[in-house]
Amino acid sequence: MVYGSLKREILDLVLPPGSAVDEVALTERFGMSRTPIREALVKLAGEGLVVTLPNRGTVVAPIDILDLPQFFDALTLMYRVTTRLAAVNRTDGDLETIRALQAGYARAFAARDVSAMIEVNRDFHAAIAHAGRNGYYSELFERLLDEGRRLLRFYYSSFDETLPLAFLDEHEEMVAAIDARDVARADRVATAHADQIVRQIQAYISQDRRLNADLSL
């Protein structure tokens, strides 16, 4: 499946942001004609994972640092809304799925498997959104989570261990709030969780890496 493969590779930064996507190269790689390749690219463009310049090819969507504040705003709101809805609409089956994913995250953390953590983290929140039973929110949220996956991989190439550990506890609280159908508590913990991740990424980005700043010249 060409669409799925490309999407995964974009999110995993195997295809770096801004890099050109060559149709004929993909043709050879997937052993297909250009038609289905282009169809996949159109889909990806619709999701914003790729941008097509008319008559001038398509490139992997760049990560624009200027969009980050808006991204954080939307992400926080979706964290809150989906978690609140999940607390209201969840079924026991939903809860089971969510718990299983949380257990998976704990395992990935214990194994120090950063890739798995990032991926399971996304699925965990997607499952919560699904339990909220609002497709409009789920869709936007999953897009934001995917974009977040790119950001995490991009900025957290050297992963800080304190962050995933905090996630673990906060996820636990989240599940408890959803279990208890406590909307207010779900909202609080979702907000805190969002603040946590936003602050961490911001802190990482604003790190002062000018090693030569105090160089005497």
Added chain:
Amino acid sequence: MVYGSLKREILDLVLPPGSAVDEVALTERFGMSRTPIREALVKLAGEGLVVTLPNRGTVVAPIDILDLPQFFDALTLMYRVTTRLAAVNRTDGDLETIRALQAGYARAFAARDVSAMIEVNRDFHAAIAHAGRNGYYSELFERLLDEGRRLLRFYYSSFDETLPLAFLDEHEEMVAAIDARDVARADRVATAHADQIVRQIQAYISQDRRLNADLSL
């Protein structure tokens, strides 16, 4: 432009929800090959305006009454969020654009042009979202507004005149709040506006039209 034409016709219910979309017919109509037609359909499918059943054709996305509660929830939230952001981030140019659209709505109302009212209403709110400067919200909101356009046309074929009149005043208040950069007021009026439209559509849908209910048999 085949994509734009199809989109407009879907939103205007020229292509009724659930109706089949014949590729070869579109081929003849637009004088193009099937390839660009299919590309447009893929794009429309990405926006949810059309659903493609694998190997069994594509149909115009049906209006599912079961989705309405979720739709209303998301619409209300986006009304609030975009209006709040507009109050914070608007430029004078934004305000000018918004005012022009509001004037257009007033003209359409005076002319009793329902189609124009529905369309300008959508553009008015889209402009407010644009002034809010958050692409994630704008995109979801515009999708919801488009879907709302279909709903309005679908359920308001006989348009109730009290609704558009209320819109006129509420829009005016909205502009005033955005002008004054008053976030709290913007939030209040956006909420009221959303409640208004939701209640009206709900009332219309739940109208009891069983003319034969008291028929003696």
Added chain:
DNA sequence: TCCACCCATCTTGTCGACAATGAATATACA
């Protein structure tokens, strides 16, 4: 008469090739 299977037909999915557009290079002129 009813059901299962098979075949014809239509629609979709895919292909290889051609046309059109834009970029890069070469060329001519000032």
Added chain:
DNA sequence: TGTATATTCATTGTCGACAAGATGGGTGGA
């Protein structure tokens, strides 16, 4: 030597035709 123009080249957009899959009707058997 610098600039403007023409030409070549690569890449995208489009086309008509073929292959694959699905639907409906027809045929044969029980």
